[in-house]
Amino acid sequence: MTAEASVETGLVHCPAPGCECLCVHPVGVEVNSGGVITDVDHEGTRITKGKADGRGVTILVRFVCEWGHASLLRFHFHKGSTEFEIVPTSDPETYELKPTIWRD
Numbered sequence: 001m002t003a004e005a006s007v008e009t010g011l012v013h014c015p016a017p018g019c020e021c022l023c024v025h026p027v028g029v030e031v032n033s034g035g036v037i038t039d040v041d042h043e044g045t046r047i048t049k050g051k052a053d054g055r056g057v058t059i060l061v062r063f064v065c066e067w068g069h070a071s072l073l074r075f076h077f078h079k080g081s082t083e084f085e086i087v088p089t090s091d092p093e094t095y096e097l098k099p100t101i102w103r104d
């Protein structure tokens with residue numbers, strides 16, 4: 001599943017090969033603004049100091065589908081343009097099967 005197809009339907013699809021599940025939960029958001037990193041997850045909001053990611057802000061939205069596949073939607077601003085991608089991930093730092101940020 002490509003990011004473009006996900007945008008076309010208006011729903012986030014799990015990008016894991018062979019899955020394409022529509023039951024995808026947002027489990028975290030990270031904004032890296034010149035090395036000031038704001039993390040939001042089900043436990044709350046934390047601000048830490050890290051390294052800048054290139055020359056513009058990076059915004060990561062982490063998802064987990066109901067089959068347990070982790071994926072990442074990444075926006076990166078550079079020289080007046082914003083790139084984005086949605087990719088499955090098994091990166092130990094992002095592959096965390098956390099609960100949904102919030103739901104009733």
Ligand SMILES: [Zn+2]
Pocket residue numbers: 014015016019020021065066067068069
């Ligand atoms: Zn999946």
